[in-house]
Every structure is written in C-alpha cells, then in structure tokens.
Amino acid sequence: MNTALTxxxxxxxxxxxxxxxxxxxxxxxGLSLAILTATELIALPVxxxxxxISAAAAVACTLIHPYRRRLRDYAQRHNVTMAPNIGQIFPLxxxxxxxxxxxLLSLPLWGSLLVGLVGFALAFLLxxxxxxxxxxxxxxxxx
Numbered sequence: 001m002n003t004a005l006t007x008x009x010x011x012x013x014x015x016x017x018x019x020x021x022x023x024x025x026x027x028x029x030g031l032s033l034a035i036l037t038a039t040e041l042i043a044l045p046v047x048x049x050x051x052x053i054s055a056a057a058a059v060a061c062t063l064i065h066p067y068r069r070r071l072r073d074y075a076q077r078h079n080v081t082m083a084p085n086i087g088q089i090f091p092l093x094x095x096x097x098x099x100x101x102x103x104l105l106s107l108p109l110w111g112s113l114l115v116g117l118v119g120f121a122l123a124f125l126l127x128x129x130x131x132x133x134x135x136x137x138x139x140x141x142x143x
Contacts, residue, residue: 022128033051
C-alpha cells in the first residue's frame with residue numbers, strides 16, 4: 001500500500017486542471033446537491049431544475065475550457081486513450097446516487113449549506129481524476 005501511495009504522489013500531472021475550472025465545476029456540483037435538500041426554502045420541481053442546470057453547467061465548464069485541447073494533444077502524442085475508465089465514472093455515479101437520495105431529505109439552510117460544502121470539497125479533490133488530466137500522469141508508464 002505504501003509503495004502505491006508513493007508512486008501515486010511521485011507522478012506529476014503534465015497538464016493540471018485549471019484552478020478556475022476546478023473551483024467553478026466543484027461549486028456547481030455542491031450547488032446541485034445542496035439545492036436538492038433545501039425544499040423548505042424552494043419547491044422541489046424548481047430545485048430539481050436548478051440541480052440539472054448546475055450539473056450541465058459543471059460538465060460544460062469542463063468540456064468547453066481550452067485546456068481540454070492540450071489534454072487531447074498530449075494523450076495523442078503519448079498514445080493514451082481519452083476514453084473514460086471506471087475511475088473517472090465512479091465518482092459521477094456517487095454524485096448521481098447522492099442527488100437521488102438527497103431529494104428525500106428536507107434540511108434547514110445550515111444543513112443544505114453543509115451538504116453543498118461537502119459536495120464542493122469532494123468534487124474539488126476528485127476533479128483531476130474525473131476530467132482525465134490525472135490519467136496523463138501515467139502516460140510514460142504506458143508507453
């Protein structure tokens with residue numbers, strides 16, 4: 001376990017996810033989760049609409065940013081596929097499951113803010129793994 005962690009930390013991401021993309025995308029993920037628990041403040045259909053728009057905006061801000069072109073070019077040069085793997089999809093499944101379950105909760109404002117903060121923090125930590133930039137750290141090992 002220790003050698004795997006050492007190897008993980010030793011590999012540098014060649015094209016890191018821009019901080020602005022990580023912050024914006026993570027904030028939108030947190031909003032999409034928090035709004036679903038704020039049904040004391042906002043009607044559920046409106047909350048679901050805001051959550052869906054937030055999720056779409058989080059995906060769009062990632063895919064539209066120019067760093068994606070650099071990722072694709074680097075992947076092509078190093079013969080790495082940009083097709084998603086299970087490590088990239090699994091956090092999205094957890095996000096979806098959380099969204100489905102959080103609809104069942106009706107929290108006060110502080111509870112919704114806490115849900116949003118936890119969603120933001122987890123999304124911020126996992127963003128490079130989900131968007132594929134962290135996968136490129138292993139490109140030399142795959143050649």
